[in-house]
Amino acid sequence: MADDDERTMNRNGLAPIAEEDDCDNEEEGNPSTTSSSSSDDDSDDDQDLQLQETQQALEKLLAENPSDYDAHLNYIKLLRKRDDIDKLRQARESMAAIFPLTPSMWQEWANDEATLSTGIKAFATIEQLYERGQHDYLSVSLWCDYLNFVLKHDPSVCEFSSSGVSKMRNLFERALTAAGLHVSEGSKVWEAYIAFEETVLANVSQKNEETEKQLQRIRSIFHRQLSVPLTELSSVFHAYKSWELEHVNVPERSSEFEAPSHVTFAYHKAMEMYNARANYEEQISREGASETEKLQNFMAYLHFEASSGDPARVQILYERAITEFPISSDLWLSYARYLDQTIKVPKIVVDAYSRATRNCTWVKELWVGYLLSMERACASEKELSAVFEEALQCSFSNFDEYLDLFLTRIDGVRRRISTGMSEEDGLNYAAIREIFQRATDYLSPSLMNSEGLLHLHLYWSRLELHHAKDLVAARGVWESLLKTSGTMIEAWQHYINMEIEMGHLDEARAIYRRCYSRRFAGTGSEDICHRWLRFEREYGTLDDYDRTKKKVMPRLEELQVFRLEQESKSIAVELGSKVDLGKKSSQKRKVGGNSTDEVPATKRRKGISSEEMTTEKDASRISKEETKNEPTEEKFDRREATREDAQIKHSTAKGTYTDQCTAFISNISLQAKDGDLRYFFSDVGGVTGIRLLKDKFTGKSRGLAYVDFVDDTRLSAAVTKNKQILLGKKLSIARSDPNRNKKGGGFERRKHEHGKTNEKPNESSDATDAQDEPASSQPGSSRRQGNSVQLKGKTAFLPRTVVRNIGRSSNEQGDDTSSKSNDEFRKMLLKK
Incomplete structure (x- = not known):
């Protein structure tokens, strides 16, 4: 027995205490033995010193980062090696408080405790360890160890008292519920259950009604097992028939027992079910398969089980998959959705979400589902608050996920107050206000000027107004938002709409006075002016409208002038860069010439290269036709796109960017920074530069x-x-084309993109042909589009005959002078 204890302690890493004997005493006088012993002692001292230093390093690491999973494992392993029992228990408790432990770790812990102490108190401690282990993951081997431990060490069970037998049966039924449907390993629990009942049968003293009752109990367990698809089910069927022959003493019974028809039918049905699952079982247990393949096999198996319509089988298969892949967030989310939609048992659902959030702490959807499942299970406010606080300590991918978590918590508190459930917890509206304020303080620095923060304040103001009946507090919500996000026109407009809905027109008018002169992004400044005028038309008097118009119209004119100035500056920058890059030796102006080679910058259309510049008159007319009925937002988009081209061309002119190996990204979140984009492309690698375009104003x-x-x-x-x-926005990523403005002209390209064109159907082919011709081969050619003429090449020298004939058809002109180049016109003049 002592040898068995010593082997057990060595297997668990706990060295047994050495006993002194005569042999040791005799060897003390041997010099060689003494020298060897001294050498061993020195070696042990060095090793112990090294272990002590490693232990201190691990303790420091865990103090700085308690979430280091590998550090916890190494620390526990080291303490088991050093036999530091007290610290070992503390280390295991610390790890179990943060992470779920694997079944093998629970078994190791229980075995260590069993070898260190005995008695009633030790039994209760170890039994509690097994109970805690069942909560983390499904493990048939852990259940079997638990059952065997209770069978051997529980005094009431060992004595087969009525309470002990009842306790053991309840434990077996729990084990069958958890693992009895496990196709490959569930038979272990069934066999242990039958073995226990047979032991009880052997201890029945009286061969009477109690014996028959016990036989019926064992028979019932056999029947239940034969209806479940398990491995080696045919062996179980033969064992059942042998048991019947052994325990049912009927003289006229033949040597071959015929099972009842309903048992035989259930057995054959179970065998069919097992045969349908045998291939899936083989795939998920196949050795050498990668983790990805194994997970895919589990998902295929789950899909098959779900189609069979047995929720209990689907649930236990999910448990098996989770034991294999505990940190697969997709697997946990799929499992949680299935429980929410199919099982709908509050205790089971809450338990699953609790385990999911311990394994995948970074998944916001699991925390949100956890809070909702607890609310459905009528959890107390204290429990909900504890889970919410725990969720806030986790690391999510972006702050929008924290916002969703705050909103879920607010929704829950609001519902509890509305339904009267808050009376038990003493909740009132002050709790909602406190959560809103906390969310604002937590999120405002990161979500400034975002739709999420606007939604949060809109929700808050609505509750203050309609739930708390506090207009002053509702106004305070908007005022606090405007202090940090005053450049959001939506915030001002929602504030105004609230006042209008309440019938406070003077207050709404006062807010318009505060914001109409502010500068907003895009066309927001113009929009707020037009909205104020519309407000006065619909709600104000004629005097109110006149006073507002007197204020607003100068502001609109000022904004229009400002826009034109900025566009002119950007056009000038664009044309300046084009002149530097576009000049070629064959197109350079001769010194002392009378003609000019460049059209003034103010007469050039933005987005058109120097080789494709139209005259000022035609460009102005085309621009008016293009934007005649265009909505304000489309005008702004067109101007922004033009300004973007100017910026890129200006950068290219300086030689800074070539865009030869560049990606163009659009629909980026306004909160995104360079670091966010760099992290987004970290899996690709090779990023050499990031240019995030910003509004000039x-x-x-x-x-x-x-x-x-x-x-x-x-x-x-x-x-x-x-x-x-990225940050809640679906990015559009395309390869940047640095020659895009040389492919047909920027002006025509934008007209095509906006669906605006002045070409007639019968003229489109001519325009296309002219566009496809190389610019270098048409130094002085012109191209007609609609009623306009677009001159290519140097257009400063224009004979009067050509100017008069621009816009006329070839029949009206009577000659082909419009097709001559500038050099040909110069030669004509010299001849004259």
Whole structure:
């Protein structure tokens, strides 16, 4: 027995205490033995010193980062090696408080405790360890160890008292519920249950009614097992028939027992079910398969079980999959959804979400589902608050997920107050206000000027107004938002709408006075002016309308002038860069010439290269026709796109960016920074530069960016991430084309993009042909589009005959002078 204890302690890493004997005493006088012993002692001292230093390093690491899973494992392993029992228990408790432990870790813990102490108190401690272990993951081996431990060490069970037998049966039934449907290992629990009942049968003293009752109990367990698809079910069927022959003493019974028809039918049905699942069982247990393949096999198996319509089987298969892949967030989410939609047992659902959040702490959807499941289970406010606080300590991918968590908590508190459930917890509206304030303080620095923060304040103000009946508090909500996000026109408009809905027109008018002169992004400044005028038309008097118009119209004119000035500056920058890059030796102006080679910058259309510039008169007319009925937002988009081209061309002119290996990204979140984009492309790698475009007036991000890569391979990989989400926005990623303005002209391209064209159907082919011709081969050619003429090449020298004939058809002109180049016109004049 002592040898068995010693082997057990060595297996668990706990060295037994050495006993002194005569042999040891005799060897003390041997010099060689003494020298060897001294050498061993020195070696042990060095090893112990090294272990002590490692232990101190691990303790420091865990103090700095308690969430280091590997550090916990190494620390426990080291303490088991050093036999530091007290610290070992504390280390295991610390790890179990943060992470779920694997079944093998629970078994190791229980075995260690069993070898260290005995008695009633030790039995209760170890039994509690097994109970805790069943909560983390499904493990048939852990259940079997638990059952065997209770069978051997529980005095009431060992004595087969009525309470002990009842306790053991309840434990077996729990084990069958948890693992009895486990196709490959469930038979272990069934066999142990039958063995226990047979032992009880052997201890029945009287061969009477009690014996028959016990036989019927064992028979019932056999029947239940034969209806479940398990491995080696045919062996169980033969064992059942042998048992019947042995215990049912009927003389006329033949040697071959015929099972009842309903048992035989259930057995054959179970065998059919097992045969249908045998291939799936083989796939998920196949050795050498990768983790990805194994997970895919589990998902296929789950799909098959779900189609069979047995929720209990689907649930236990999910438990098996989770034991194999405990940190697969997709698997946990799928499991939780299935429980929510199918099982709908509050205790089971809450338990699953609790375990899911311990394994995948970074998944916001699991925490939200956890809070909702607890609310459905009528959990107390204290329990809900504890889970919410725990969720806030986790690390999510972006602050929008924290916002969703806050909103879920607010929704729950609001519902409890509305339904009267808050009386038990003493909740009132002050609790909602406190959560709103906390959310604002927590999220405002990161979600400034975002739709999420606006939604939070809109929700808050609505509750203050309609739930708390506090108009002053509702106004305070909007005022606090305007202090941090005063450049959001939506915030001002929602504030105004609230006052209008309440019938406070003077207050709404006062807010308009405060914001109409502010500068907002895009066309917001113009929009707020037009909205104020519309407000006065619908709600104000004629005097109110006149006073407002007197204030607003100068502001609109000022904004229009400002826009035109900024566009002129950007056009000048664009044309300046084009002149520097576009000049060629064959097109340079001779010194002392009388003609000019460049059209003034103010007469050039934005987005058209120097080789494709129209005359001032035609460009102005086309611009008016293009924007005649265009909505304000489309006008702004067109101007923004033009300004973007000017910025890129200006950068190219300076030689800073070539866009030869660059990705263009649009629909970027306005909160995104360079670091966010760099992290987004971290899996691609090779990022050499990031240019996040910003508005010249406000300095805010425009949601556009150019990302340079080191080579074309990395660029191609980056383009494959198109439509992936960054900070809640689905990005549009395309390869940047630096020659896009040389392919048909920027002005015509934008007209096509906006669906605006002045070409007639019968003229489209001519325009296309002219566009496809190389610019270098048409130094002085012109191209007619609609009723306009677009001159290519140097257009400063225009003979009067040509100017008079621009816009006329060839029949009206009577000659072909309009098709001559500038050099040909010069030669004609020299001849004259």
